[in-house]
Amino acid sequence: MRQRVRTTRVRHRGTAVAALVAAAVTASLMAGCSSDSRPSDDGRGETHSRSQEPAPHDPMNAGTVLAVKIDNVRAARPQTGLEAADIVYAEQVEGGLSRLMAVYATRLPEAVGPVRSARESDLELLRQFDEPTLAFSGAQKKLLPLIDRAPLHAKSPESAQSGAYYRGKDKVAPHNLYLRPERLLGTAPGADALTTGFRYGAAPAGGTPEDSRTVRFPAARFTFTWSADRHGWLVSMDGTPTVTTDGKRLASPTVVVQYVQVRESQFHDVLGNNSPYTRTVGSGRAEVLRDGRAFDVEWRRGSASEGTDFTTADGSSVNFAKGQVWVVFAKA
Numbered sequence: 001m002r003q004r005v006r007t008t009r010v011r012h013r014g015t016a017v018a019a020l021v022a023a024a025v026t027a028s029l030m031a032g033c034s035s036d037s038r039p040s041d042d043g044r045g046e047t048h049s050r051s052q053e054p055a056p057h058d059p060m061n062a063g064t065v066l067a068v069k070i071d072n073v074r075a076a077r078p079q080t081g082l083e084a085a086d087i088v089y090a091e092q093v094e095g096g097l098s099r100l101m102a103v104y105a106t107r108l109p110e111a112v113g114p115v116r117s118a119r120e121s122d123l124e125l126l127r128q129f130d131e132p133t134l135a136f137s138g139a140q141k142k143l144l145p146l147i148d149r150a151p152l153h154a155k156s157p158e159s160a161q162s163g164a165y166y167r168g169k170d171k172v173a174p175h176n177l178y179l180r181p182e183r184l185l186g187t188a189p190g191a192d193a194l195t196t197g198f199r200y201g202a203a204p205a206g207g208t209p210e211d212s213r214t215v216r217f218p219a220a221r222f223t224f225t226w227s228a229d230r231h232g233w234l235v236s237m238d239g240t241p242t243v244t245t246d247g248k249r250l251a252s253p254t255v256v257v258q259y260v261q262v263r264e265s266q267f268h269d270v271l272g273n274n275s276p277y278t279r280t281v282g283s284g285r286a287e288v289l290r291d292g293r294a295f296d297v298e299w300r301r302g303s304a305s306e307g308t309d310f311t312t313a314d315g316s317s318v319n320f321a322k323g324q325v326w327v328v329f330a331k332a
Contacts, residue, residue, distance in 0.1 A: 096218025113178035197307025207293035
């Protein structure tokens, strides 16, 4: 199935990939943000989005995963719709804070949010999917041309059809922008759209018993505590239990702590803070948490259009437990 998906992607994406490479080369020649730069929608300044007219529902979105950038500061919690995501990625942003990207394929919740801005790293991360739909609130203005040229369906409030986004009344702006996923995709594309390279099945041999694991960013932290009753890792962020909007504690059967290169990008916010670039192509070490155990593994992603393979020391593929997967990108 995976080979079929990859072959189809190569046929569909040839020109789009070439355009993305060209855009990246052009962007690398640009100087750093000048004094007229504006911040992305990070709660510290203005949001920059496309100025085009709202688009009608695009049937080409059918069959693609939905990736939503989700706010993760304290004022944004509890988030809506996280429990329905197949994958939740956690990445570092300006000031050492964190932001989430939730990926939906097997089911679509009624609402997702709060929705926030995109980052340059998202474009590389999302290349593993076949023309995904990216829902985001805006981006740094010099990043928008790269998003426009990326092989994905970019849907900000200005480019999505009417009614896809709305402002909630439970939080203050900018932490109250929500998405109705069915307005973008219609129906969930199904598990075949999850071309991440993840494998599911029996746990590998070995591992070390693990009760709790904490991953720290400069100004954020994630803690995962094993619950035998829930058969999953209870999620806490910045020392606070992560719950759904109906008060249920979020638990994920599999957590991946993936050690990656985190470097400076060419983009800054209005305060001069650099936007970190999280590189997800390459190789390195990782820890897979499942079934109350921790497994030391190696990860490898040969190119942006490929998924990520996780293997043990002898080269055997590592299976994840069935259900939601959290991937936290920690600095190597």
